[in-house]
Amino acid sequence: MLEQQLFNALSLGSVYALFALGFTLVFGVLGVINLSHGAIFMLGSYVALLLVDKLSMPLPLALLAAMLVTGLIGFLVDYLILRPLRARNVPHLVPMIATIGVAIMLTNLTQGLFGTDNKRFPFGTIPEGSFNWGHLHVTAVQVGIIGISFVLMLVLLSIMRKTQLGRALRAIAESPKAAYLLGINVDGLFYLTSFAAAALGGAAGVLVGLSFNAISPYMGQPMLLKGIAVIILGGMGDIRGALIGGLFLGFAEVLTVAYISSDFRDAVAFGLLFLILLVRPSGMFGKILERKA
Numbered sequence: 001m002l003e004q005q006l007f008n009a010l011s012l013g014s015v016y017a018l019f020a021l022g023f024t025l026v027f028g029v030l031g032v033i034n035l036s037h038g039a040i041f042m043l044g045s046y047v048a049l050l051l052v053d054k055l056s057m058p059l060p061l062a063l064l065a066a067m068l069v070t071g072l073i074g075f076l077v078d079y080l081i082l083r084p085l086r087a088r089n090v091p092h093l094v095p096m097i098a099t100i101g102v103a104i105m106l107t108n109l110t111q112g113l114f115g116t117d118n119k120r121f122p123f124g125t126i127p128e129g130s131f132n133w134g135h136l137h138v139t140a141v142q143v144g145i146i147g148i149s150f151v152l153m154l155v156l157l158s159i160m161r162k163t164q165l166g167r168a169l170r171a172i173a174e175s176p177k178a179a180y181l182l183g184i185n186v187d188g189l190f191y192l193t194s195f196a197a198a199a200l201g202g203a204a205g206v207l208v209g210l211s212f213n214a215i216s217p218y219m220g221q222p223m224l225l226k227g228i229a230v231i232i233l234g235g236m237g238d239i240r241g242a243l244i245g246g247l248f249l250g251f252a253e254v255l256t257v258a259y260i261s262s263d264f265r266d267a268v269a270f271g272l273l274f275l276i277l278l279v280r281p282s283g284m285f286g287k288i289l290e291r292k293a
Contacts, residue, residue, distance in 0.1 A: 001135040005258045006251070011142045013250020014149035015207050019223055020230035020242040021153060022200035028173045028237030029193040030086075032095045036077055036102040037201050038224030039110075042217060044070045044202025045209035046110060052125050059125060063148070063206050067199040074198020075191055077102055082194070083187070103220070110217040119215040126210055145207045152203060153243060156196070160239060169193065173237065233273050235283030244284060249273075 019041060026034045047066040051057040057065070081098050127140035160166035171179040172186055180186045208223070209215045230249055234241020252269040260268065276284070 003136045005254055007136055007138065009251040009254035011145050012254055013247035014146050015204050015211065016226060016230055016250050017243045017246025018149045018152060018200055019204035020227045020246045021156060021239060022197035023227045024231040024237055024239060024242040025193055026197045027231065029169050030082065030190055031092065032082060034099050035096055035224065036099040036106065037227065038220030039103040039106040040070050040073055040198045041201040041205040041223055042110065042220035043073065043106060044205030045215045046114065048206040048209065049119055049121060049215055053122050063203065066202045066206050070202025071195040071199035074194040078191055078194035107217050107220065114217065116217060120213050121210065126213060141210055145211055148207060152200060157239060229270060229273055233276060233283055235285040238283065238285040241283055241285040
C-alpha cells in the first residue's frame with residue numbers, strides 16, 4: 001500500500017537527513033567537505049553495539065554515549081588535522097584528501113578489531129512492538145528513528161536560528177576573519193561544530209544499525225556518497241536543504257524499490273538528483289555559500 005511505503009520512506013529519509021545535517025554543518029561553518037564523516041557514522045553504530053552487548057547498557061544511554069564518543073572523534077579530527085591545515089591556509093582540496101586518509105584509517109582499524117562480518121545487536125535490544133493503523137503497519141523502531149531524528153534536527157535548527165551561538169556560527173560561515181574581528185571565538189566554534197556534526201553522524205549510524213540490525217566496517221561509504229548527494233541537492237551549506245534533500249532521497253529510494261525494482265533504486269534516485277541539478281545547479285535552496293574574507 002502507498003501509505004506503508006510513504007511511512008517507510010519517512011523513516012529512511014529522516015536518517016539520511018540527520019546524517020547530511022552534520023555533513024553540511026561542517027561545510028557551512030568550516031568550508032570543508034569532511035570525507036571522514038561516513039567512517040564516524042559507522043563508528044557510532046559500533047560504539048552503541050559494544051555498550052549494549054558488553055556492558056548491558058540501555059539502548060537510549062548507548063545512543064547518547066555513541067554521540068559523545070563520535071563527537072570527541074570529530075573534535076580530534078578537527079584539532080589534530082584540520083586546525084593545522086587551516087593555520088597554513090592550504091587549498092580546499094588538501095583537507096578533503098586528509099579526511100579521506102582518516103576515513104581509511106578508521107575503517108581499517110574497525111575491520112581489524114571486529115572483522116568484516118556483519119554484527120547485530122543482541123536479541124531483545126531492539127524493541128519489537130508494532131501496531132496497525134488502517135493499512136499502515138508501524139514498528140516501534142520506525143517510530144523511534146523518526147522521533148529521534150526529527151528531535152535532533154529541530155534542536156539544531158532552533159540553535160542555529162534562535163540563539164546567540166547560532167548567530168555566531170552564521171557569522172563565521174559568512175567570514176571567519178570578520179567574525180574574529182567582532183570578538184567571536186572562531187577556533188572554539190570550529191571545534192564545537194566538528195563535535196556536533198560528528199555526534200549527529202554517530203546518532204545516524206546507531207539508527208541505521210537499529211533499522212537494519214546489520215553493522216559492518218563498510219557501512220559508512222555508501223552513506224557518505226548519499227550524504228554528498230543530499231547536500232548538493234539541498235544547496236551546499238544549507239541546513240534546510242540537507243533536511244529536504246535527505247527526505248527526498250529516502251522517498252525516491254523506497255518508492256523505486258516498491259514500484260519499479262530494487263535493482264534500480266540508486267539509478268532512479270541519483271537520476272532524479274541529476275535532473276533537479278540541471279534546473280537548479282546550486283541546489284534547491286539558494287546559491288552555494290562562498291567565503292568572503
